[in-house]
Every structure is written in C-alpha cells, then in structure tokens.
Amino acid sequence: MAHVWLIGMMGSGKSTVGRLVAGHLDRPFYDTDATVEATAGMTIMEIFERFGEDGFRERERTAVAEITDDAAGVVATGGGAILDPVNVETMRNAGTVVLLSVEPDVLIARVADNEDRPLLLDGIERAIRSIDRARSGLYRSSADVVVDASHPIETVAEEVEAICNAL
Numbered sequence: 001m002a003h004v005w006l007i008g009m010m011g012s013g014k015s016t017v018g019r020l021v022a023g024h025l026d027r028p029f030y031d032t033d034a035t036v037e038a039t040a041g042m043t044i045m046e047i048f049e050r051f052g053e054d055g056f057r058e059r060e061r062t063a064v065a066e067i068t069d070d071a072a073g074v075v076a077t078g079g080g081a082i083l084d085p086v087n088v089e090t091m092r093n094a095g096t097v098v099l100l101s102v103e104p105d106v107l108i109a110r111v112a113d114n115e116d117r118p119l120l121l122d123g124i125e126r127a128i129r130s131i132d133r134a135r136s137g138l139y140r141s142s143a144d145v146v147v148d149a150s151h152p153i154e155t156v157a158e159e160v161e162a163i164c165n166a167l
C-alpha cells in the first residue's frame with residue numbers, strides 16, 4: 001500500500017478517521033498540520049499571525065513533500081492543502097487521494113467550538129459556506145475516491161479502511 005491521503009474541509013474528520021484507519025491497519029499515521037506545527041515550533045494560529053496564510057502554505061507544501069518519503073501510511077492533510085496544484089500532484093503520485101465529503105451544515109455543527117482554525121475566526125457559518133463553495137470543485141477533481149463522510153466517524157473509518165484494503 002502506498003500512502004492514502006485524506007483531503008476535505010475543516011471538520012470533515014480527516015485526522016480522527018485517519019488515526020483510526022492507520023491504527024486498524026497497523027500503518028503509520030501522519031498529519032500535515034501536526035508536522036507543520038512540530039517543525040515550526042508554533043501553532044497554526046501563531047504561524048498565520050506571524051507569517052500570514054502564504055507563510056503557512058509554504059510550510060504545508062514542505063510537509064506534504066516530506067511525508068512522501070516516509071513509510072506508507074494514512075495522511076490527514078490540512079483542508080487547504082489541495083489549493084496548491086503542486087501538493088495535489090505530489091499526493092496523487094505518492095498514493096491514493098480520498099475525499100471525505102461532508103455537507104456544510106454538518107461541518108458547521110462540528111467546528112462550532114473552533115479556537116484553532118484561523119480561517120474561521122470571523123464567523124464560522126459564513127466562512128464554511130464560502131470556503132466550501134470556493135473549493136468543492138477542486139476537492140472533487142483532486143480525489144481518486146470520494147467518501148460520504150457525513151456519517152458517524154466509525155462508519156466513515158470502516159469505509160476508508162475498505163478502500164485501503166482494496167488497493
């Protein structure tokens with residue numbers, strides 16, 4: 001199995017599902033946000049404050065590229081990783097890209113207590129709806145497989161696991 005890259009909106013469950021699936025398959029779990037934070041020694045909120053979104057995206061691109069060299073596993077990506085075509089190409093060349101697709105209403109409920117996502121600081125509902133509108137085509141065109149991830153997280157994990165086992 002090469003890497004399985006989970007993409008999707010903030011709140012789509014990438015990290016929780018990824019960790020569960022990797023655990024069940026006894027594979028490494030990677031998280032681009034966690035890699036960026038560990039490398040920078042700063043939270044994502046601090047990186048956005050000090051270096052802006054561009055500074056964060058640059059670090060995110062480095063994290064995606066570095067993870068391709070690691071042992072095959074399940075990777076949770078930050079919601080905006082697909083904005084950079086280089087990342088999409090890197091991910092597709094290094095495994096299978098799985099979109100966790102979730103309706104905006106469900107996302108809004110899931111991220112309601114957000115404190116660590118800079119893009120949601122000015123109003124969660126408006127931000128989620130506008131980001132979803134702007135990115136939904138890109139998410140679909142970047143994905144090899146689309147999973148309806150509005151279901152409970154364990155059900156979604158089972159589906160992703162089945163995809164991994166079929167690869």
Ligand code: S3P
Nearest residue numbers: 009010011033078079080117118
């Ligand atoms: C972002 C999503 C976040 C994080 C950053 C930007 C985005 O990750 O990378 O706040 O642009 O959608 P999650 O999708 O894990 O929340």
